[in-house]
Amino acid sequence: MTSTWQHAERTRGIARRLARDYTYVLPGFPIALFSFSLLLVMTVVSAATAIVWVGALLMPLTLVVASGFAELDRTRLRSWGATTPPVAYQALGSGVKDRLRVLKDPRRWLDLVFEMLITIPLRLITFVVALAWSVVGPAGVTYFFWSLFLPDEGSFIQLLRLINPGLVPPTAATQYALDAGVFFLLGLAVLATLPAVIHALAAADASLSTALLAPGGREATSTYGASSGYGSYRTASFSPAAWSWIGTGFAAVVLFCVGWPITSTVHSVNVVIALILVLVHCGAVVLTLHRPWIGLALSLGAAGGIMLAAVDSGAAPWPWPVTSMITQSAVLTVAALARPWYLAVSAWCAGAVLTLVALLGVAEMPDGAMANSIVYASVTAGVVVIGVLVRIWILNAGRLEAAERTSAEQDRRRKELQERNRIARELHDVVAHSMSVISVQAATAQYRIPGMSSTALREFDEIAGSSRQALGEMRMLLSILRGEDEVPTAPEPGLEDIDGLINATRASGTTITYSGLNLSEDAQAPAATGLAAYRIVQEALSNALRHAPSATVEVEVTPESHDGGRQLRISVLNGPSPKEIVEPAPGAGLGLSGIRERATAVGGSVSTGRTGDGGFAVRAVLPL
Numbered sequence: 001m002t003s004t005w006q007h008a009e010r011t012r013g014i015a016r017r018l019a020r021d022y023t024y025v026l027p028g029f030p031i032a033l034f035s036f037s038l039l040l041v042m043t044v045v046s047a048a049t050a051i052v053w054v055g056a057l058l059m060p061l062t063l064v065v066a067s068g069f070a071e072l073d074r075t076r077l078r079s080w081g082a083t084t085p086p087v088a089y090q091a092l093g094s095g096v097k098d099r100l101r102v103l104k105d106p107r108r109w110l111d112l113v114f115e116m117l118i119t120i121p122l123r124l125i126t127f128v129v130a131l132a133w134s135v136v137g138p139a140g141v142t143y144f145f146w147s148l149f150l151p152d153e154g155s156f157i158q159l160l161r162l163i164n165p166g167l168v169p170p171t172a173a174t175q176y177a178l179d180a181g182v183f184f185l186l187g188l189a190v191l192a193t194l195p196a197v198i199h200a201l202a203a204a205d206a207s208l209s210t211a212l213l214a215p216g217g218r219e220a221t222s223t224y225g226a227s228s229g230y231g232s233y234r235t236a237s238f239s240p241a242a243w244s245w246i247g248t249g250f251a252a253v254v255l256f257c258v259g260w261p262i263t264s265t266v267h268s269v270n271v272v273i274a275l276i277l278v279l280v281h282c283g284a285v286v287l288t289l290h291r292p293w294i295g296l297a298l299s300l301g302a303a304g305g306i307m308l309a310a311v312d313s314g315a316a317p318w319p320w321p322v323t324s325m326i327t328q329s330a331v332l333t334v335a336a337l338a339r340p341w342y343l344a345v346s347a348w349c350a351g352a353v354l355t356l357v358a359l360l361g362v363a364e365m366p367d368g369a370m371a372n373s374i375v376y377a378s379v380t381a382g383v384v385v386i387g388v389l390v391r392i393w394i395l396n397a398g399r400l401e402a403a404e405r406t407s408a409e410q411d412r413r414r415k416e417l418q419e420r421n422r423i424a425r426e427l428h429d430v431v432a433h434s435m436s437v438i439s440v441q442a443a444t445a446q447y448r449i450p451g452m453s454s455t456a457l458r459e460f461d462e463i464a465g466s467s468r469q470a471l472g473e474m475r476m477l478l479s480i481l482r483g484e485d486e487v488p489t490a491p492e493p494g495l496e497d498i499d500g501l502i503n504a505t506r507a508s509g510t511t512i513t514y515s516g517l518n519l520s521e522d523a524q525a526p527a528a529t530g531l532a533a534y535r536i537v538q539e540a541l542s543n544a545l546r547h548a549p550s551a552t553v554e555v556e557v558t559p560e561s562h563d564g565g566r567q568l569r570i571s572v573l574n575g576p577s578p579k580e581i582v583e584p585a586p587g588a589g590l591g592l593s594g595i596r597e598r599a600t601a602v603g604g605s606v607s608t609g610r611t612g613d614g615g616f617a618v619r620a621v622l623p624l
Contacts, residue, residue, distance in 0.1 A: 014195050017195065017199060018194070018195045018198060018199070020080060020081070020202075021080075021195075021198045021199050021201070021202040022130070022198060023079075023080075024076060024079075024080040024202045024205070024206070025126050025127065025130045025198060025201055025202050025205065026127065026130060026131075027076075028076070028119075028123040028126065028127065028205065029123040029124055029126070029127035031069075031072070031073075031119075031123075032115075032119035032120050032122075032123040032124075033120065035066075035069040035115045035116075035119065036115065036116055036119065036120050038065065039062060039065065039066055039069070039112065039115055039116050040116060042058065042061070042062040042065065043059075043062055043112075043116070045058060046058040046059040046062055056100065057100075059103060060100060060102040060103060062112065063102050063103070063105070063108040063109065063111070063112055064092070064102065064108070066108060066111045066112035066115050066116075067089060067107075067108050067111045069111070069115045070087075070111035070114060070115060070213055071087075073115075073119075073209055073213055074087070074213055077206055077209060077210060077213070080202065080206055082206045082209075082210050083210070084210055084213060084214050085214055087107060087213075087214070088107075089105060089107055089108060090102065090104070090105040090107075090108075110212070110246070111213070113246055114209075114212050114213065114246070117246075117250070118208070118212065118246070122205060122208060122209075123205065126201040126202075126204070126205050129197070129201055130197075130198055130201050133190060133193075133194055133197050133198070134194065134198075136186075136187065136190045137187050137188075137190035137191035137194055138187065138191070139183075139187065140183040140184060140185075140186040140187020140188070140190060141183075141184055141187035141188060141191065142187075143180055143183035143184060143187065144180040144183075144184065211245060212245065212246065244289055244338070245286075245289070248285050248286045248288075248289050248330075248334055249286055251285055251330055252282040252283060252285040252286050252330075253282075255281075255282045255285065255323065255326065255327045255330065256278055256279060256282040258323055259278045259281070259282065259323035259324070259326075259327060260274055260275055260278045260279075262321070262322075262323050263277070263278055263306060263310070263321065263323060263324075266315055266321075267306075267309070267310035267313045267315050267318075267321055268310070268312075268313035268315065269306070269309040269310055269313070270309070273305075273309055274306075274309070277302050277305045277306050277309065278302070278306075278323075278327075280298055280301070280302040280305075281298075281299055281302035281303060281306070281324065281327050281328075281331075282327055283298070284296070284298040284299035284302065284327075284331050285299075285327065285330045285331050285334060288331050288334045288335050288338070289334055289338055292335055292338070292339050292343055293343075295331065295334075295335075296331065296335060296343070296346075296347040296350070299327070299328060299331040299347075300347070300350055300351060300354055303320070303324055303327075303328055303351070303354065304354055304358070306321065306324050307319040307320075307354075307358045311358075311362060311366075316366065316367060316368045316372070317368055317369075317371075317372040317375075318366045318368075318369050318372060319355060319358040319359065319369060319372065319373065320355070320372055320373070320375075320376040325375075325376050325379065325380075328351060328376075328380060329379060329380055329383045331347070332344055332347055332348060332351075332380055332383050332384050332387065333383055333387050335347055335387075336383070336384050336386075336387025336388050336390075336391060337387050337390060337391050337394075338391075341388040341391070341392075344384045344387060344388060345384060345388075347384075348380055348381060348384050351376070351380060352377055355373045355376060355377065356373075359373060431474060435467050435470050435471050435474065438463065438467045439464050439467035439468055439471060442460045442461070442463040442464035442467060443460075443461075443464040445457075445460040446460065459507065462504065462507040465504075466504055492527065492531050493530075493531060493534040493535075494525070494527060494530030494531060494533075494534060495525050495530045495533055495534065495557070495568075496530075497534055498533070498534055498537055498557060499514075501534065501537060501538055501541070502514050502537075502541070502555060505541050505545070509550070510544070510545060510550065510551075510552075510553060511552045511553065512541075512552075512553045512554075512555060513552070513553070513554050513555065514555045514556075514557075515555075515556050515558075516555075516556045516557035516558040516559075525568065525622075525624050526602075526624075528601070528602050529568065529602050529604075529622050529623070529624060531598075532598040532599060532601065532602050532604070532622060533557065533568060533570055533620075533622055535594070535595070535598055536570055536572075536595050536598060536599065536606070536618070536620050537555060537557065537570060537572060539591045539592075539594060539595050539618075540555075540572035540595070540618040541553065541555070541572065542591065543574075543591060543592075543616070543618070544572070544574035544616070547616070548574045548575070548576060548577040548615065548616065549577050550577055551574045551575045551576060551577045551615065552574065552575050553572065553573070553574045554571070554572070554573045554574075555571070555572050556569070556570070556571040556572075557569075557570050557571075558571075559624060565623065565624070566623075566624040567604075567621055567622065567623050567624055568621070568622045568623075568624055569619075569620075569621055570618075570619065570620040570621075570622070571617070571618070571619050571620075572617070572618045572619075573611065573615060573616070573617045573618075574615050574616055574617075575611075575613060575614070575615040576613060576614035576615050592608055592618075595608075595618065595620070599620050599621075599622060602622055602623065603622075603623050604620060604621050604622035604623060605620070605621050606618070606619070606620045606621075607619045607620075
């Protein structure tokens with residue numbers, strides 16, 4: 001029973017994956033065809049009208065449209081299951097000048113190149129193969145039926161008679177049985193491999209599309225959060241890897257289209273042999289970017305094969321035909337730009353040795369062979385030197401840019417530390433000094449003012465204790481602002497300290513009613529939640545004392561169950577001040593903002609507002 005269930009589940013999984021692959025592969029070609037047609041027309045019109053400045057306004061629109069199609073492809077990739085990080089474009093702006101800045105965004109140009117040059121051949125191949133594979137399987141399985149309507153004899157019998165003309169024609173029944181059996185087996189094989197083939201097509205399309213559409217390079221990782229600026233390329237996702245793949249791939253295709261016919265016709269090399277050798281040589285241009293040693297080895301092997309195949313043609317130049325020399329220069333350029341210098345130098349030395357072996361290995365050297373060899377050695381040496389120098393310049397520029405970023409970050413941190421020190425100094429001078437004076441005055445009041453009652457002495461003691469506690473918290477805050485390495489280790493208040501806070505506040509003469517927590521059972525919460533609850537109650541009581549002097553305050557801190565979890569409900573309500581014993585103190589609203597920030601930090605929520613009787617309410621819910 002379990003085995004049957006597992007088999008059914010596996011079958012459903014294969015069916016779901018096949019449907020997902022079909023959904024990704026089949027619509028790709030119609031979308032690519034539409035985007036190619038639209039972008040081609042817009043690009044041609046932009047280029048044709050550039051002389052009258054209309055194209056300068058139309059080309060940014062073309063790039064934006066290309067980015068829209070690219071974003072559609074990214075959405076299709078995500079729905080298929082590929083991981084495509086978000087791409088940051090330079091902001092469009094609102095004015096004409098701002099819109100023209102789009103022309104400086106390399107990410108949008110890459111989208112245009114991808115949508116115009118890459119999607120059509122890529123998705124045409126995947127669409128045709130997927131459609132053919134989907135049709136051949138059912139057609140082969142049902143051949144026994146639809147072949148009855150064919151006017152000619154079976155295809156399989158025709159093939160056998162082409163191989164052996166003396167084959168005795170079989171009877172109609174034998175012919176039908178053979179054809180039906182062969183096509184039925186072929187159809188079954190195609191149907192059995194259909195999920196794997198469609199998935200391979202989707203994976204190949206998705207891999208190439210992800211490599212070219214996803215952001216890359218060091219800038220991409222640091223610009224997702226950028227929100228401003230048109231300036232440099234650092235404000236947009238720029239993918240050097242994608243440009244490298246597109247550039248080398250385009251160069252390889254062009255070199256192949258030129259090199260194959262020239263090698264076959266001018267140098268009298270067999271068409272199939274020329275196709276294979278030139279294809280390997282041009283493919284080495286792209287392969288060197290990813291597997292340099294393998295690509296360089298294949299390029300030298302293909303070049304040696306072309307030398308051997310063209311040595312008897314007598315056509316100049318030899319041993320390096322022009323197309324072979326250009327292709328080998330492209331391989332060396334990729335090696336010099338993408339890899340350390342010794343790789344390109346080693347490849348050049350190996351090419352020089354190959355040339356020398358070719359010259360010494362022929363019985364009769366063709367005319368101009370020595371001159372051709374010297375030209376090859378000189379041109380490729382120049383290519384290697386220039387490529388190595390450009391790579392060194394790029395690396396140095398990257399290091400300089402990294403150093404500038406590090407310096408700017410250090411400067412920013414220095415300015416931030418200076419500002420924090422200034423704030424700490426102001427807090428120390430303005431607040432800490434005043435609190436120290438209050439603490440000293442309260443502690444020495446009994447010595448300076450004789451004949452004080454016990455109630456007054458207790459009042460001054462509580463004032464001195466509160467001011468000392470505030471001074472301790474102020475010193476902790478100042479140490480954090482000044483960026484000390486050691487974090488203060490003094491215990492922070494929590495739920496168990498709310499009782500003491502309310503009792504200390506009652507000493508001011510305010511009537512406070514408190515209900516809720518049972519310290520022996522309920523005062524259990526994470527430290528962050530306990531601290532947030534304490535600060536919320538503390539700030540709400542401070543607001544009540546400042547803005548509604550002598551008003552009655554009701555405090556409730558109640559744990560409760562909610563949706564399978566526990567939460568802490570805090571309510572601090574004060575009524576209107578009954579009489580103006582003390583004038584209310586003005587406020588800036590920063591305390592309420594701090595309450596919201598503390599509650600949000602632990603996943604809670606806060607609501608504040610006036611009550612119907614003219615008072616004020618602070619309510620918070622914190623998860624336990």
